[in-house]
Amino acid sequence: MKKGTLKQILLITDGCSNKGENPAATAALAYQQGISVNVIGIMEDDQTEQPEGFQEVEEIAMSGGGVSQIVYKQSLSQTVQTVTQQAMTQTIQGFVNKELKQILGSEQSMEDIEPEKRGEIMEVVEDMGETCDLEVLVMVDTSASMHNKLPTVKEALIDLSVSLNARIGRNRFCIYSFPGRRTEIQKVFDWSPKLDSISTVFPKLTSGGITPTGPAIREAIYQFSRKSVLRSFEDEDEQGTEEAWN
Numbered sequence: 001m002k003k004g005t006l007k008q009i010l011l012i013t014d015g016c017s018n019k020g021e022n023p024a025a026t027a028a029l030a031y032q033q034g035i036s037v038n039v040i041g042i043m044e045d046d047q048t049e050q051p052e053g054f055q056e057v058e059e060i061a062m063s064g065g066g067v068s069q070i071v072y073k074q075s076l077s078q079t080v081q082t083v084t085q086q087a088m089t090q091t092i093q094g095f096v097n098k099e100l101k102q103i104l105g106s107e108q109s110m111e112d113i114e115p116e117k118r119g120e121i122m123e124v125v126e127d128m129g130e131t132c133d134l135e136v137l138v139m140v141d142t143s144a145s146m147h148n149k150l151p152t153v154k155e156a157l158i159d160l161s162v163s164l165n166a167r168i169g170r171n172r173f174c175i176y177s178f179p180g181r182r183t184e185i186q187k188v189f190d191w192s193p194k195l196d197s198i199s200t201v202f203p204k205l206t207s208g209g210i211t212p213t214g215p216a217i218r219e220a221i222y223q224f225s226r227k228s229v230l231r232s233f234e235d236e237d238e239q240g241t242e243e244a245w246n
Contacts (some may be wrong), residue, residue, distance in 0.1 A: 002132070005134070005226055006134050007036070009030060009139060009217065009221075010039075011141075012080075014141060014146055016211070019211065020214070021218070023060050023213040024056070024062075025063070026217040034199045035043035035224055037060060037066045038087045044090060054070055060217075066087050069083050077155045077156040080157065088132075091106040093125055094176045115177070131168045131169045133171075133172075134169060136171070136174075137174050137175075137176065137223060139185065142179045158195055161173060161196060174190055174191060175188040175189035176216070176219075176220060179210055180227070184215040185215075
């Protein structure tokens with residue numbers, strides 16, 4: 001079974017979008033292109049009720065085939081890791097279920113398989129979760145209300161990098177903030193296997209302005225396409241170098 005590369009957008013926000021297209025619609029577009037969209041809504045530690053805007057968090061994740069979670073700021077680090085892992089497992093299970101339907105027929109599902117065989121299949125899912133390649137594009141809402149949450153976001157992302165780099169599979173991360181100064185999103189940290197160097201980047205982030213979540217997700221989809229093109233050029237360069245040596 002081909003492991004391939006799992007692609008995720010991880011959106012970290014504290015409220016609803018207020019400019020541009022419906023973010024749930026752009027999340028659905030990402031999902032159609034093989035990118036799951038996961039959303040974490042951050043609440044202040046002293047908040048007792050979820051703001052109305054957090055319904056959008058669930059809608060975006062549902063349309064994007066991903067996982068959503070509302071969390072207090074103090075619990076953000078653990079939640080970022082959990083949501084990323086859950087999304088990986090969910091995506092892989094989707095692949096496995098699709099292949100099973102081709103083998104068993106559309107009338108049968110995982111629940112119809114005897115428990116022992118089902119356990120073996122879940123072991124395959126866990127193994128793929130450890131060995132597949134993972135690309136995560138993190139989108140951080142830097143609208144005005146996120147100002148005091150950014151240090152917590154930074155620490156959570158560093159912890160995520162440390163946790164995921166214990167896997168066998170290759171990891172690649174990048175970080176974009178939105179809104180950007182002149183565009184919908186702004187690159188904070190380019191594709192890299194580790195996020196530990198973001199400590200030098202985050203203090204430069206400024207917060208303020210609107211929350212164009214829908215347009216930001218659309219731009220994030222483009223960044224995955226751009227990365228695929230760049231990677232194909234890199235592969236061609238490596239192949240050319242190998243041929244030159246042979």
